[in-house]
Every structure is written in structure tokens, then in C-alpha cells.
Amino acid sequence: MDNDLSSQDKKDLDKFIKFFALKTVQVIVQSRLGEKICTRSSSSPTGSDWFNLAIKDIPEVTHEAKKALAGQLPSIGRSMCVEISLKTSEGDSMELETWCLEMNEKCDKDIKVSYTVYNRLSLLLKSLLAITRVTPAYKLSRKQGHDYVILYRIYFGEVQLAGLGEGFQTVRVGVVGTPIGTITLSCAYRTNLAFMSTRCRDSQFERTAPIMGIIIDHFVERPFGNVGHMHPCNYRAPGEEEGGYAGVEDSQEVCTTSFSTSPPSQLYSSRLSYQPPALGAADLCNPATCGGAHPHQMAVPGKEGGVPQVPMQPYHGAQAEHGRMPSCPAHDTAHHIPATPSSSGEDAETCSRSSEQKSAGLADTLETTFTRKVGAFVNKPTTQITTASLDLPFAAFAPRAYDLEENDPMVHPPDSPDTSSPLQGSLHSQGSSETGEQAQEDFVMVDFKPAFSKDDLLPMDLGTFYREFQNPPQLASLSIDVSAQSMAEDLDSLPEKLAIYEKNIDEFDAFVETLQ
Amino acid sequence: MNCRSEVLEVSVEGRQVDEAMLALLHTILLHRSTGKFHYKKEGTYSIGTVGTQDIDCDFIDFTFVRVSSEELDRVIRKAVGEFKDALSNTGSDGMGQISLEFYQKKKSRWPFSDECIPWEVWSIKVNVVNLANEQERQICREKVGEKLGEKVINIVEVINRHEYLPKMPTQSEVDNVFDTSLKDVQPYLHKITFQITDSLGTSVSTTMRRLIKDTLAL
Numbered sequence: 064m065d066n067d068l069s070s071q072d073k074k075d076l077d078k079f080i081k082f083f084a085l086k087t088v089q090v091i092v093q094s095r096l097g098e099k100i101c102t103r104s105s106s107s108p109t110g111s112d113w114f115n116l117a118i119k120d121i122p123e124v125t126h127e128a129k130k131a132l133a134g135q136l137p138s139i140g141r142s143m144c145v146e147i148s149l150k151t152s153e154g155d156s157m158e159l160e161t162w163c164l165e166m167n168e169k170c171d172k173d174i175k176v177s178y179t180v181y182n183r184l185s186l187l188l189k190s191l192l193a194i195t196r197v198t199p200a201y202k203l204s205r206k207q208g209h210d211y212v213i214l215y216r217i218y219f220g221e222v223q224l225a226g227l228g229e230g231f232q233t234v235r236v237g238v239v240g241t242p243i244g245t246i247t248l249s250c251a252y253r254t255n256l257a258f259m260s261t262r263c264r265d266s267q268f269e270r271t272a273p274i275m276g277i278i279i280d281h282f283v284e285r286p287f288g289n290v291g292h293m294h295p296c297n298y299r300a301p302g303e304e305e306g307g308y309a310g311v312e313d314s315q316e317v318c319t320t321s322f323s324t325s326p327p328s329q330l331y332s333s334r335l336s337y338q339p340p341a342l343g344a345a346d347l348c349n350p351a352t353c354g355g356a357h358p359h360q361m362a363v364p365g366k367e368g369g370v371p372q373v374p375m376q377p378y379h380g381a382q383a384e385h386g387r388m389p390s391c392p393a394h395d396t397a398h399h400i401p402a403t404p405s406s407s408g409e410d411a412e413t414c415s416r417s418s419e420q421k422s423a424g425l426a427d428t429l430e431t432t433f434t435r436k437v438g439a440f441v442n443k444p445t446t447q448i449t450t451a452s453l454d455l456p457f458a459a460f461a462p463r464a465y466d467l468e469e470n471d472p473m474v475h476p477p478d479s480p481d482t483s484s485p486l487q488g489s490l491h492s493q494g495s496s497e498t499g500e501q502a503q504e505d506f507v508m509v510d511f512k513p514a515f516s517k518d519d520l521l522p523m524d525l526g527t528f529y530r531e532f533q534n535p536p537q538l539a540s541l542s543i544d545v546s547a548q549s550m551a552e553d554l555d556s557l558p559e560k561l562a563i564y565e566k567n568i569d570e571f572d573a574f575v576e577t578l579q
Numbered sequence: 580m581n582c583r584s585e586v587l588e589v590s591v592e593g594r595q596v597d598e599a600m601l602a603l604l605h606t607i608l609l610h611r612s613t614g615k616f617h618y619k620k621e622g623t624y625s626i627g628t629v630g631t632q633d634i635d636c637d638f639i640d641f642t643f644v645r646v647s648s649e650e651l652d653r654v655i656r657k658a659v660g661e662f663k664d665a666l667s668n669t670g671s672d673g674m675g676q677i678s679l680e681f682y683q684k685k686k687s688r689w690p691f692s693d694e695c696i697p698w699e700v701w702s703i704k705v706n707v708v709n710l711a712n713e714q715e716r717q718i719c720r721e722k723v724g725e726k727l728g729e730k731v732i733n734i735v736e737v738i739n740r741h742e743y744l745p746k747m748p749t750q751s752e753v754d755n756v757f758d759t760s761l762k763d764v765q766p767y768l769h770k771i772t773f774q775i776t777d778s779l780g781t782s783v784s785t786t787m788r789r790l791i792k793d794t795l796a797l
Binding site: 099100101102103104105106107108112115116117178183186187189190192193194196197198201202205234235236237238239 | 606609610613614615617625626627628629630631632633634635640642643644646647648728731732734735736738739741747762763764
């Protein structure tokens, strides 16, 4: 037997590999369209079905794949990869899995190209069909629609797995030995489904090519207006069943509350990068009012009682599908609650003090605000939980208003030293409202299941009620801006007031006399 | 030639038995079916096309792929139905085993009948559990779905070792290797058998044997 491949065999092998790559991409992309795939068996060979499998060719996908390959074939060091990612209606994206078609050097010289290799490639495609329904992204893709869509990207070259987060798993679909190398098909999929802030990852995304294709169900209206560079996949085969999609229209938009498992020290380190949030219970889930700062992606420090990973699977029995992942969680504004009583307390105090001490007093309370807050989450986490847990179930996740108001030095301010006002003034405006820090930490999104509530039948019940009223809007009279303004005015009017007081100094002395 | 034997184990609830068995058996058969052969002159043949279908399970969070062949589906469903009935009838612990055996026929001379030589046997051990409430059933749905996913990955792993497969037969031999009775696909010759174990962990046949022996001993 010849050691070198005959030219006919070489040509055949190249053709097989090329069409195998194209068919692989078709299978992967079609499995993420969100529909059930059904093709017919045909006993009479048509000659156009590669690998004897009925796999439809979506033209755009073939076009993208050919563009990525640019006439080359997968070879050693140059793999063909299909990256599947998820993009929410708010614009966040997350890589879910990467399918890699690689070639390595191990050659199998004795294998018959036209026969064994072909059949084994066919077997590998069947395995791919089976495995694409097994990875976690399949279930996510079946539920795409209003809240998120699944996107694909084909690239050629080195495999990039960095975007899959920590602890990603790999499943090998199969290998086929050929005379020029061994073809390996595998999938690396993300297991950590926590959301990352796109701010942190923008740079990562920009270095790679922009996401090309959008797999969107053509029964559903385009939910996002801002996807200008994406094109819908308007492929529709005749006679294909549409049953798989009925559920999307009914899917509930249950707003998931997020609980962070990040350590309390996060609060302290991210203190300075604060952004004023828009408070308001009804607006919580609306990204627009959050000022586009994606606060729902930020870590919530100090929330102990780490709730485990979000179950991505649906509750089949119920209509409440927790497909909506990125919604603004309630915890974020729960975080704002501690600010309001304390800042309100501090405002109240400032108003009641005499003007000489006003700036100093303000500064002091601010300082104590700072240290107190850090202390709250770092030093005394356990006490908070234990006191809170006496009152409600899930009290660990309840707003900290209850605890803080009792012990808050803002309400009962201690004595404090003098400090210079301008510095404190700037600190006040920055630090008084609660933080919406841009944490580097991922946070875990979990479904909120209030105790004693049935989550299946009436999803608009206890859980929703609890979430909505957890974060009442701030009282207008206690808003920070008003006090900030008044402080500036106070500072300006200070000299005049001092002059008046000096004039009336006798009156004050008489008053003091009466007290003694 | 040694027969390759693989064992898969699953624990399911009563109403999940059908779908779990169908999922695994169809996944195996997907890999062990080809298109219909059409033999031409000069000893060459062409192969028909195999279509595939996604099937969602009702009682399990799982979707599997099977070949698009109603006939094959009917055959498998019938066998699984019998297995399920046997599982629920015997009043056993709910433990049983269903086997999918791929074999080759070897023609023997008269008066001996044809030999069936298995070359691959897949055994799926089933343990039926009873659940108390809806909450547990919900968890079971998801867990069994994940387990089935793992089993599919196992199946694919075994198949991709590319171990022994019967040689592609000539026209005269094709019925010794493939099941040519179906109209649209051509799986390898296979048969499905099952065994139910009673609560003592032994199979019914051994219990009967013991009973008879004991009776005779008296």
C-alpha cells in the first residue's frame, strides 16, 4: 500500500473535510435556533446529501462559514470555531459555548479515505446532533425570544475560551483519524452562568470580530431596536412544525432578584466609584431609569447567605418561565435603602444643629457614615443576619433598613472632631447616596422564591409584591440634592449670620443665664 | 470475536420510564442506522439519506434526536411499552433491565438454524422510584434530564471509539448484517429484550428455578 495519499484520495479528503466543516456549522447553528429540527429520511439517494444525513443548509450560515474559512481547511493550529453567545434585551452578552473543529498531527495512514473516513465523519455528525441537544445552551436557546437571543460567531484560527468564565466544562464529541491528521470535534461550555458587567468586558469583546449572525425566531418581532449590525435569520423550511415556539409568547417576565456571593469587602473597595441610582420600585427592572449604568450587574456586597447558582432550566409544569435573566434585581435598591435612613437621619441632624457647627457636624456624620457603613458589612455581618432572621424568612436578603435605623449613629450622632468642610462637602455629595459600584465581581442571579408562596399558579403574587414594595421611593423632603443645595447656601450665608449673632450677643448671654 | 457490552444505569419515576428508555435507545439507534442501500452493478452501492427529528420529553427536561422513521419508532415504542408494563405488573421493587443487542447472522448448514452472533450489547438498568409530592417530581424532572444528558455523552463516547463494526456486506449478505425490513432507514440487525428483577434482587427466572428445586428437594 502506498504511504503517500493518492491525489484522488487527497482531493476527496479535502472535499470531505470542507463539507464536514460546513455541515458541522449548520448543525450547531440550527440547534440554537430555538426550534425543533425535523428532516425526512429518503430511501432513494439524491446524491446531494453529504454524509448520508439530511441536514438543511441555511444560506446565510453557509455564507458566514465560507467567509470565516476563506478557502482554507482546519489544520494543525488553525481550528474552526463556532461561538454561541447570549445577548439580552438590555444589551448584555455572555458567551455560552464554543464548538471547535480541530486537526492534530496524529495520522492514520492505513485508513481508507473514501469509505471509512466518510462513514466515520457521518457518525461524528450524528454524534454532534445528539450532543448539541445536551449542553446547557440548548435549553436556553429553546426559550429565546423577548428577553434574550442566541447569537453565533464563526472564526478560524486559535481557539478562544477565555470568555467562558471559570470552571467551564469540555465535552468531546468525537475523533476521526485520517491520513493527514486526526479531526477532533469538541465543545467547551460555560457552567458559571453569573452575569458579568459589559463594562469590564468591553475591551475583551472589541478585540474579537463583532458578532455576526443573530439567530432569532422569525415568529417573534424583533425586540431590540439597537441591533443594527445584526441580521435576522429568516430561514423557514416548508412544512416545518412551529409547535416548539408557542411557549415563548406566554413566558413570564418574572423579575429575578439577585443575591451576591461576593465578600463584604467589596463594598469598601468600590466605594469611590459611585453613581447615583434612580430609585423607584416600579422602575427597578427598567434599565433606562438605571441610567444605563447596568447596576444589575454589579455585585452586592455584604449579602451573606450565598444563594446557589441560578437554575437555568425552566419549570415545565408552570407557565412562569424564568427566562429573563438580566433584569434589575431588587437587591440593588435594597442597597440604597440603608443610605436613605442614614442620610435622612443626617439631614435631620444637620438641620437641627446650629449653624456654627453645621459644616463640622455634617462632616462628622459623613465620616461616621463612611466608617459605619464599612463596619456594617465587614465587622458585624452575623449580628445583622441573626437579628433580621427573627422577623422574616429570607430576612438575610431583606433591606438592611431595619437594623441600621436602630444602631445608626446618624440618627444618634456621637461627638465628633472638627474637620474642614470643602473636603467633606465633596464626600457628602459623592458618598451620601448608596453605592452602585462597578464591581469586577460576577454576581449570581437567582430566582426569588418567597416562603409559603406557590410559585407555579400565580406568579404575580407574593414574590412580586415583596419585590415591588421592598424598595419604596425616597421621601422628597429627605432627598440629598436638596440638602446639598441648602448646605452651599448655608455656607454662603454664614458670614451674615455670624454678624447678626454678634450683634445680638447680649440676648444669647441672657438666655444662657436662664438655663443655669 | 468478543461482544462489546455497555451498561447504563438510570433512576426514574414511574411515568418517566417510557421517555427515558426511548431517549437512550433512539440515541443508540441513531448511530447504528444508515440509509437504505441500493446495490448497483459492479458490486457498488449507494446509500439513502437519514433524516433526524428532535423529540421533547413531556415528563423529563430533555430533548433527544432520533432518526425520522415512524416504523422504527413504532417497533421501539412497542418494546419499551412491554418493558414498562412488566415493570409495573410484577409488583417488584421497580428494578429491571432492558437490552439492545446488535447481532450478525451466520448462516449454518441444515438442520441447524442460523446463528445470531452479537457484536454489541447495550444494557440499560432501570430503577423506578416513587415520589411523594410535586416538589420532588419537579426536581426529578430536571435531575433525570441531566442524567440522560450524561448518558448520551457516554453513548457517544463509546461509539466514537470506532471499535468493531461488521464489514459492509455484499448484496447477498446484507440481510445478515442489516435490518432491511424498514422502508426508510436501515439499522443494524438488533433485538430488544428485558429482564425484571423482583424485590429480592434476583431475576424471576432464578426464583422459579429455586422454587422448583426446593419443591423437588422435599
